[in-house]
């Protein structure tokens with residue numbers, strides 16, 4: 001049953017000032033506690049009145065049947081709630097599993113800040129490192145979760161974070177424990193609030209009860225920790241904030257405890273927004289400890305939509321100004337509304353729903369909009385705000401807001417990554433926007449990672465083919481990290497994805513939700529081919545005055561992107577290079593009836609199709625190649641329809657490729673980064689299997705949580721010294737955990753390994769380690785077969 005029908009969600013219709021909006025994502029390694037923490041945030045904000053749990057499959061944000069039954073997040077869920085009465089937090093809970101990386105990438109594109117959740121026992125895990133790098137431009141705060149677990153190491157985790165992620169930290173709170181004389185265990189009870197100089201102790205029985213106390217000098221241990229944490233915090237901020245140093249020396253008379261909380265918060269906020277520090281908080285979400293201070297920190301330290309840089313646009317010459325009332329204005333035009341579509345889903349009741357973030361202006365329901373990515377104009381239907389699976393209809397979405405477009409006419413007309421232009425006041429006002437400068441504006445697209453696994457899909461009967469194709473199209477529209485291709489030789493349809501789990505979920509959707517009558521083959525690795533040298537260039541011309549010269553080149557070396565002349569061809573790392581025409585500047589001197597965007601779209605589509613046809617070794621799709629359109633092309637002035645360009649350029653690309661020999665192509669296979677955590681006594685067997693049977697290239701073997709070795713990727717002396725100078729309280733539960741670890745230290749093996757040798761590794765790994773270890777695998781890149 002949907003939670004909405006239980007009436008547990010409250011929605012909010014009133015508009016919030018821009019400075020009081022926070023668009024944030026929750027990111028982390030799988031199982032760190034993102035969904036558990038999100039559920040508590042919803043509870044404490046008053047959005048729900050009963051706490052759900054992942055293990056019972058009744059959380060608000062994991063509402064898909066597969067999420068409930070597997071206890072993992074598969075798709076990002078968006079939800080809005082209020083905090084401290086006046087702030088509105090739009091939050092996206094993202095998946096942690098590496099197979100769903102695209103869900104994280106597309107959410108990050110529209111967010112202004114992040115909360116990174118860390119497991120206090122596991123520390124900074126591989127996927128956390130990855131998503132941290134993917135979100136490197138966003139200000140972040142960190143929540144060290146699972147402090148109730150034996151072996152939790154707050155300080156060890158902070159140290160790992162400083163060194164691995166190369167960040168300074170601001171300890172906002174630190175844990176305190178109660179010693180249990182019966183079991184000799186340290187029980188996590190609450191936090192020392194370093195900024196407000198209080199202790200916060202939660203009741204284990206009542207999730208709503210917190211005891212807030214002043215910290216007296218007589219409570220020596222806690223008082224000492226508070227003083228040391230505050231001193232370290234002020235010293236760190238002092239490196240960045242001169243005003244704070246002056247205040248400390250003058251008004252506070254050199255006393256760390258005399259700087260008022262409000263002043264300190266302002267300083268932490270400045271340093272966080274400029275990514276000089278990462279504020280750190282801790283708790284145990286499952287035990288309902290530490291979540292309210294985390295919500296305060298989101299409001300206090302993460303940016304509002306008017307405090308973040310505008311996303312990169314294709315035309316960077318237009319002026320962008322930001323004011324606190326209207327947010328960003330592009331081209332100083334209040335009527336210009338620019339939005340980005342970042343996700344498309346099919347809802348059983350509303351049909352196609354497109355998630356969008358409005359970057360400037362106001363998007364109104366029922367407006368006629370222009371999709372500047374495809375060049376199409378159409379009318380949208382209603383607009384809604386999403387609360388997980390509950391929809392709230394609104395008349396408009398303003399700058400900085402994240403919402404959803406609906407309407408029968410948007411189907412097939414908007415895809416993930418498209419930019420949507422509209423008029424902020426008139427429902428049909430596109431004509432009054434600048435046709436050359438404003439309508440073609442595009443926010444730089446979302447990059448799709450290449451799929452590495454594939455399965456064949458066949459209709460059960462010939463009559464099922466067209467419904468199978470419709471279902472596959474729906475799947476790919478919702479999740480562009482899935483790809484459909486056709487095997488030219490066998491005529492089979494191939495569905496490719498990011499991993500075994502990704503394809504398993506896609507199969508489930510196809511059969512159980514889209515009711516496709518299909519036979520699905522075995523999972524296999526998706527190979528590619530690349531060029532070993534450039535093709536010669538070839539020219540095609542027609543009597544009507546069309547002329548193109550095209551060549552295809554391998555792009556092992558490419559200029560720094562984004563580059564206006566390099567247009568991405570999707571997930572195979574292929575590009576279209578449009579050499580500038582000597583005479584026709586696409587914006588200033590464009591004389592043709594057909595817009596420049598339509599010309600580029602035609603060349604893009606034809607290049608994608610031609611490169612998909614594959615190389616000469618085994619017909620695998622081409623990868624790492626660029627179709628270069630030389631700058632001497634000619635078009636008839638009155639050309640309107642791009643169809644001829646499309647078919648001519650496709651046959652030209654195929655022609656130049658066919659002039660190469662088979663030896664000019666090389667087969668590529670996916671290579672994975674592997675991180676294995678095993679007890680010392682199992683290490684020999686795991687290593688032998690990896691090097692002997694799986695062709696792995698071992699990069700390093702370290703003690704878990706070791707920071708001065710290759711674990712950090714480089715010697716990283718600066719941040720090792722930052723970590724050494726940072727005051728960190730003693731880790732209370734670690735010694736007990738170490739005593740209990742019979743297998744000795746855990747070891748971390750890092751390796752690169754061809755994906756084909758890792759199919760179904762989970763079972764083998766389990767039997768080699770008797771379930772005592774864990775491993776994490778993520779796509780590293782394509783490597784030449786036999787070269788890993």
Ligand SMILES: Nc1nc2c(ncn2[C@@H]2O[C@H](COP(=O)(O)OP(=O)(O)OP(=O)(O)O)[C@@H](O)[C@H]2O)c(=O)[nH]1
Nearest residue numbers: 030031032033034035036072073096146284285286
């Ligand atoms: N002991 C303890 N367990 C926790 C805590 N928070 C979460 N868990 C458990 O950790 C497991 C994973 O929690 P989730 O909230 O699903 O983690 P997640 O990061 O959302 O996982 P994915 O979305 O699948 O990546 C569940 O079994 C939770 O009950 C905590 O504070 N303490």
